[in-house]
Amino acid sequence: MPLIAITKCYTTISNQALQVLSGCAPLDLKIELEIEVAKQIKIIKKEEIYEGFQNFDCEELMKPWDTISIGWIYFESPDTGHEIYTDGSKINNQVGAAYVYYYNGTETACLIRLGNQNTVFMAEVMAISSSIDYCIDKNIRNSKVIIDSRSTLMAIKSTEEKRRIIIETKKKLKLTKIHFQWVRAHNGTVGNERADALAKLAASKDQIYTEFGPSEAQVRYSGKVLLATKWQERWNNSAKGSWTKKFFKEAKFNRLHGDFYYNQVLTSHGVFGAHQERLFGKEGACPCGEQLETIEHILLKCKIWGKERDDWSKIWLQKDISDLVFYSPFKKSATDILKKLMSSRLTS
Numbered sequence: 001m002p003l004i005a006i007t008k009c010y011t012t013i014s015n016q017a018l019q020v021l022s023g024c025a026p027l028d029l030k031i032e033l034e035i036e037v038a039k040q041i042k043i044i045k046k047e048e049i050y051e052g053f054q055n056f057d058c059e060e061l062m063k064p065w066d067t068i069s070i071g072w073i074y075f076e077s078p079d080t081g082h083e084i085y086t087d088g089s090k091i092n093n094q095v096g097a098a099y100v101y102y103y104n105g106t107e108t109a110c111l112i113r114l115g116n117q118n119t120v121f122m123a124e125v126m127a128i129s130s131s132i133d134y135c136i137d138k139n140i141r142n143s144k145v146i147i148d149s150r151s152t153l154m155a156i157k158s159t160e161e162k163r164r165i166i167i168e169t170k171k172k173l174k175l176t177k178i179h180f181q182w183v184r185a186h187n188g189t190v191g192n193e194r195a196d197a198l199a200k201l202a203a204s205k206d207q208i209y210t211e212f213g214p215s216e217a218q219v220r221y222s223g224k225v226l227l228a229t230k231w232q233e234r235w236n237n238s239a240k241g242s243w244t245k246k247f248f249k250e251a252k253f254n255r256l257h258g259d260f261y262y263n264q265v266l267t268s269h270g271v272f273g274a275h276q277e278r279l280f281g282k283e284g285a286c287p288c289g290e291q292l293e294t295i296e297h298i299l300l301k302c303k304i305w306g307k308e309r310d311d312w313s314k315i316w317l318q319k320d321i322s323d324l325v326f327y328s329p330f331k332k333s334a335t336d337i338l339k340k341l342m343s344s345r346l347t348s
């Protein structure tokens with residue numbers, strides 16, 4: 001029972017409450033979804049087209065001696081040669097890519113809208129790849145492609161890169177004499193600002209031109225969202241842990257409540273009579289005469305602990321316990337009472 005060790009709870013506490021307190025999703029759900037995610041990732045890496053979409057993360061096996069690394073230099077200033085600026089953008093949940101070609105004082109632009117689920121990185125790569133196609137098509141040699149996306153340039157430079165779409169882009173580059181340059185975004189470079197504006201315009205177009213399937217990261221993310229949803233459903237429907245549910249309506253990852261004393265408040269599993277009676281058939285009454293010694297009774301009502309409540313704000317006593325449990329001055333006082341209660345039970 002490793003969760004018990006992490007949360008330092010009484011061993012009688014329900015699994016569901018333990019999972020919520022520790023921020024660890026139920027293991028069976030986790031395994032089930034991890035298998036599903038692994039399956040999907042395998043497909044998108046292997047299949048070029050899946051369910052009608054091109055997979056951006058589809059991989060190509062490259063022999064080590066076939067790997068290509070294409071570097072870049074820093075952009076300094078515009079000149080009279082062939083210049084192409086590219087950009088990708090996400091705006092109002094729509095994604096667009098664009099390139100703009102300058103030569104002899106004329107401008108030629110291309111706008112591509114991608115699917116709404118597609119990433120800016122995909123748009124950046126799409127813009128570059130299309131601009132290279134344009135150069136090949138128009139037989140333009142010795143052009144510069146000026147890009148503000150560092151991550152795209154890194155992918156093109158990397159010899160570890162396995163994604164087919166990027167490898168294909170590199171292969172096309174070998175056919176032309178294109179040089180890459182990096183320009184800082186939003187730095188007042190006219191062509192870069194223009195490509196940025198055009199990419200935003202591309203995103204607002206009516207028709208989607210190219211749509212990629214989900215990336216590996218997106219598949220992982222959806223898996224995590226689904227796990228959270230299924231866990232939440234299970235927690236909502238769980239008959240157990242109703243006391244803990246009062247304080248933790250949401251099942252969340254990476255939560256950790258590991259305080260031995262305070263977890264008795266959060267779980268209602270502890271030394272007090274109500275719990276001892278319910279689970280172990282022991283005497284459940286409070287020594288003060290109250291029929292059932294609940295955690296609420298001890299903290300908010302019981303005469304025995306009246307002195308400990310002396311310096312409490314009077315407002316606390318009018319509140320529901322769920323409004324108090326995460327308030328640190330209350331937490332401190334409640335822990336003090338619990339410590340005293342425990343030592344009195346251990347010595348009696």
Ligand SMILES: [Zn+2]
Pocket residue numbers: 286287288289290293297298301302303304
């Ligand atoms: Zn009492």
